[in-house]
Structures are given as structure tokens and as C-alpha cells.
Amino acid sequence: MSSLQAATALLEQSLRTRRTLLGRTRTGVTRESLARLSQTPAAQTSEISNPKSEMPRSARLVALNEAVRACRQCENLAASRTQTVFGTGNPQADLMFVGEAPGADEDKQGEPFVGRAGELLTRIIGAMGLSRGDVYIANVLKCRPDMEPGAPGNRPPAILEMQRCLPYLREQIAIIQPRVLVALGKTAMTGLTGADQSMSTLRGRWLTFENIPLLPTYHPSYLLRNGSNVEKRKVWEDMMLVMEKLGMPISEKQRGFFLSAS
Numbered sequence: 001m002s003s004l005q006a007a008t009a010l011l012e013q014s015l016r017t018r019r020t021l022l023g024r025t026r027t028g029v030t031r032e033s034l035a036r037l038s039q040t041p042a043a044q045t046s047e048i049s050n051p052k053s054e055m056p057r058s059a060r061l062v063a064l065n066e067a068v069r070a071c072r073q074c075e076n077l078a079a080s081r082t083q084t085v086f087g088t089g090n091p092q093a094d095l096m097f098v099g100e101a102p103g104a105d106e107d108k109q110g111e112p113f114v115g116r117a118g119e120l121l122t123r124i125i126g127a128m129g130l131s132r133g134d135v136y137i138a139n140v141l142k143c144r145p146d147m148e149p150g151a152p153g154n155r156p157p158a159i160l161e162m163q164r165c166l167p168y169l170r171e172q173i174a175i176i177q178p179r180v181l182v183a184l185g186k187t188a189m190t191g192l193t194g195a196d197q198s199m200s201t202l203r204g205r206w207l208t209f210e211n212i213p214l215l216p217t218y219h220p221s222y223l224l225r226n227g228s229n230v231e232k233r234k235v236w237e238d239m240m241l242v243m244e245k246l247g248m249p250i251s252e253k254q255r256g257f258f259l260s261a262s
């Protein structure tokens with residue numbers, strides 16, 4: 001295939017994805033239709049995840065990112081965002097982390113988990129013997145939730161915002177086909193699966209999402225607020241479950257992380 005043919009195929013794929021995910025019109029979207037959409041398996045919502053597609057995962061992600069960048073389903077978020085924040089990492093990753101939404105730092109830089117919580121997530125990934133380039137990191141919501149002008153901090157995404165955005169994440173997962181998913185925090189879990197239980201109930205137990213093992217754990221921001229070794233150990237035990245599931249070796253040193261109470 002010539003580079004011109006490849007570029008044309010990519011553009012056509014991007015347009016098909018945009019039509020499929022956004023619909024032909026941008027009005028008339030009801031809560032019910034979005035709920036239905038969010039329950040539709042990715043493989044039915046888009047041709048981009050067609051297993052027969054010969055396009056490499058990276059090209060399919062580029063096409064999907066184009067659709068995300070053009071999305072204006074949440075007018076308020078489209079108007080307030082600096083840019084959409086699609087995801088980062090290895091398109092062939094075995095392990096994919098899912099957070100809730102970009103904050104101010106991510107909105108500025110266009111990459112998920114680059115603020116303080118992101119630095120901690122990067123350290124957790126490092127403790128597993130991996131780097132950010134080995135895994136894939138994305139959020140349920142691809143835009144920063146808008147704030148009153150001058151208001152400090154970030155707000156959690158609304159359910160409707162996550163329902164509108166979820167088909168993009170489903171599609172990312174369908175393209176990447178990770179062997180394990182980790183949901184970071186209750187909001188991400190609710191956005192991904194609709195689960196409403198507390199994270200203390202959910203964490204550390206395997207669930208599935210589209211037949212992929214899914215492990216909920218605390219969001220790194222929680223550990224920044226409550227940095228006791230007891231809470232850090234819980235997240236670390238969850239990460240060891242992930243490593244076991246992926247068949248990764250765990251050293252004695254790793255097994256001992258955060259065992260002291262302070």
C-alpha cells in the first residue's frame with residue numbers, strides 16, 4: 001500500500017469512526033439514547049475495531065483520536081477545554097489503567113496523569129518494574145470537567161458526561177485488547193461499569209469488562225490525601241495481583257513494599 005493510499009484509508013477510517021460515534025447529527029441526544037449507546041459493545045458501535053481490519057493498532061488509535069478531537073457532544077466541555085486528552089502509552093500494552101478525567105495539568109499538556117496524581121501513578125508503575133511506555137493510560141472522560149472561572153482544583157465528571165464519552169474508551173480498549181484493566185478510583189469504576197459501591201468494597205477483587213479481567217483500586221489522589229503505608233500497601237497488593245495475573249515475576253523485595261505500618 002502506498003503512503004497516499006495509507007493516508008486515504010486512515011482518513012476514511014477516521015470519518016467513518018466520527019460518523020459512527022457521533023452520529024449524523026449532533027442534536028436530539030437523549031439520556032436514554034446515551035445510556036443505550038454506553039451499553040452497546042464497542043465492536044458493534046464502530047468499524048474501527050473490526051478484527052478483520054488490517055490497520056495497525058497505532059493507526060486505529062490515531063483515527064479514533066481524530067474523532068475524539070472533533071467531539072462536541074458536551075458543548076460546555078468542548079468550549080472550556082484547551083484540548084482533548086486521549087490516552088498515552090503502548091498500543092500493544094498488556095496492562096491498561098483507566099482514570100476518571102483530565103485535570104488542569106492534563107488539559108494543558110494533552111496527556112493523562114501528568115500532575116501530582118500522575119507522578120504517583122508513574123512511581124507505582126515503576127515499582128512494578130514497568131514504565132509508562134509499557135502500559136496504556138486513559139480516562140473515561142476525554143475533556144477536563146469545566147469549572148467556574150477562577151475556581152481552584154478540578155471537579156469530578158458528571159454521569160451523563162461519562163456516558164457520552166464511554167464509547168471512545170470502549171473503542172480504545174477494543175483496539176488495544178489489554179490482558180488486564182485497572183480502574184483507578186470509584187468515579188472511574190462507575191463510569192466504566194456503572195458500579196456504585198465504595199472503593200473499599202470493590203478494590204482487590206477481580207471483575208470483568210468485555211471479558212477482560214478488571215481490577216478496581218484506589219485512585220492515586222486518594223493516596224496523596226491518605227498516604228499511610230496501610231493504604232499504600234492495599235494498592236500495592238492490588239498491583240501484585242495484576243502482576244500475578246500477567247505472569248510477571250515478583251521479587252522478595254517487591255513483596256515487602258509498604259509492610260511497615262507508618
Ligand code: URA
Pocket residue numbers: 099100101102103106111112113114115117118139
Ligand atoms: N486523575 C485522573 O483520573 N486522570 C488524569 O488524567 C489525571 C488525574
